[in-house]
Amino acid sequence: MKKLLFVFATILFVACGNKVASPEPVEEDNLSINLPEYTRLSTEVPNISSNGYISPGQNLVYNIEIEHPLPKDSLELLQDFFIQKGKADYAGINKIIVRAYLKGTPIQGTPYASMNLIGEKKDIFINDDALKIEALMENPSADKPQEIVDPIIGSYYCSRTHDTYVFNSNKTGFFLIQGGGPSEFTWKRSGSNVIITYEAFGNQKLSFDTKSKTITEISESFGTLVFKKQ
Numbered sequence: 001m002k003k004l005l006f007v008f009a010t011i012l013f014v015a016c017g018n019k020v021a022s023p024e025p026v027e028e029d030n031l032s033i034n035l036p037e038y039t040r041l042s043t044e045v046p047n048i049s050s051n052g053y054i055s056p057g058q059n060l061v062y063n064i065e066i067e068h069p070l071p072k073d074s075l076e077l078l079q080d081f082f083i084q085k086g087k088a089d090y091a092g093i094n095k096i097i098v099r100a101y102l103k104g105t106p107i108q109g110t111p112y113a114s115m116n117l118i119g120e121k122k123d124i125f126i127n128d129d130a131l132k133i134e135a136l137m138e139n140p141s142a143d144k145p146q147e148i149v150d151p152i153i154g155s156y157y158c159s160r161t162h163d164t165y166v167f168n169s170n171k172t173g174f175f176l177i178q179g180g181g182p183s184e185f186t187w188k189r190s191g192s193n194v195i196i197t198y199e200a201f202g203n204q205k206l207s208f209d210t211k212s213k214t215i216t217e218i219s220e221s222f223g224t225l226v227f228k229k230q
Contacts (some may be wrong), residue, residue, distance in 0.1 A: 001222070015216065016101075017062065028132075031216050034077075035077055035078060035081055036063045036066065036070055036074045036077065036078060037066070037067060038066050038078065038100070039061070039064060039065040039066075040062065040064050041063040041064060041065055041101070041106060042063045043060075043061070043062055043063070044059065044060070044063070045060060046058030046059060046060050046090060046093060048090075050062055054090060054091075054092045054093055056094060056095070057095070057124075057220070058093070058095065058098070059095050059096075059097055060086045060090055060093050060095065060096045061096075061097045061098075061099065062082050062096075062097070062098045062099070063099045063101065063106070063111075064078070064098065064099070064100050064101070065100075065101050065102075065103055065106060066100050066102060066103065066112070067102075068102070068103070069102065069112060069131065070100075070113070070196075072229065075100065075113050075115060075124050076115075078098060078100065078115065079098055079115035079117070079122065082096060082098045082115075082168075083096050083114060083117050083122075086117075089202035094117075094118070094119050094120075095116075095117065095118050095119075096117040097114065097115070097116050097117075098113075098114070098115040098116075099111040099113075099114055099115075100113040100114075100115070101130075102130055102131075102133075102134045103206065104134070104137055104139070105130060105134055105137060107155055107157060107160060107230050108130075108133050108155075108164055108166075108174070108176050109164070109176075109178045109179075110127060110129050110130045110133055110176070110178075110179075111127060111130060111214050112126070112127060112130040112131070112163055113125065113126055113127070113130075114127070117160065117225065128159070129180070129181040129182065130135050132181060132182055133137070133174075133176065133182055136166070136168075136172075136173075136174050136182055136184065137166065137168075138153075138168040138169060138170070149169050150169070150189060151210055151213075152167050152187075152189055152194065152208050152215075153168065153169050154166075154167060154229050154230065155168050155229070155230045156215045156227035156228060156229050156230070157227060157228060157230050158225050158226065158227045158228075159228070160222070160224060160225060160226075161175060161177075161178075161225060162178040163175065163177050163178060163225075163227075164176045164227070165206075165215055165227055167187060171187055172184065172185070173185055173186075173187055173196065175196075183195055183198060183200075183201075184198070184199070185198045185204075187197075189208060191226075192207050192208050192209065192210075193205065193207065193208075194206040194208050194215070204217075205218075212228075213228070213229035214226050214227060214228050214229065215227040215229075
């Protein structure tokens with residue numbers, strides 16, 4: 001009997017000695033390994049008082065970039081992940097927003113999807129304007145031979161009005177008011193003079209400065225507006 005007890009005690013000791021230690025906290029990259037691919041662009045954190053209190057109206061916003069449009073179930077996976085992360089990082093937060101931008105379009109300020117948590121209610125909103133912007137943006141191919149292009153080609157942003165002009169190499173482009181859909185146009189340039197033509201609104205004259213890489217617009221409502229190349 002004593003021998004059996006000794007053997008049992010020896011087995012128990014060995015088993016306890018080989019006990020696996022508790023795992024350490026997992027980093028975000030490891031947590032998101034099974035999620036759709038994304039790139040975190042920025043985080044807008046809520047204001048926190050000196051005693052650590054977060055008021056109910058404070059937002060926690062994650063801005064991310066995705067390669068292409070995703071189905072709703074994939075967006076829900078991203079939403080749940082960032083809700084879990086946000087609640088872990090900011091105890092007491094009850095308003096978490098995830099803005100998903102299509103690759104190449106975050107400067108336009110129009111997210112493809114907005115995934116919101118307010119209190120205990122979750123919503124996902126798809127913005128069709130973001131798909132239009134993606135279709136209108138010029139995507140250069142790596143296989144395409146490099147050509148001499150007009151220096152005006154690119155995106156121009158006005159920090160005063162938060163509007164954007166985009167000029168493509170095929171003489172098309174679009175104007176985007178923040179929060180609105182794109183207005184398409186064709187364009188031609190002669191020196192610093194640029195004429196853009198909207199199908200519905202007709203012609204508009206802009207000035208292009210090759211040195212400062214800016215577009216200048218004379219607006220009846222706002223006066224002189226300067227758009228800087230991004």
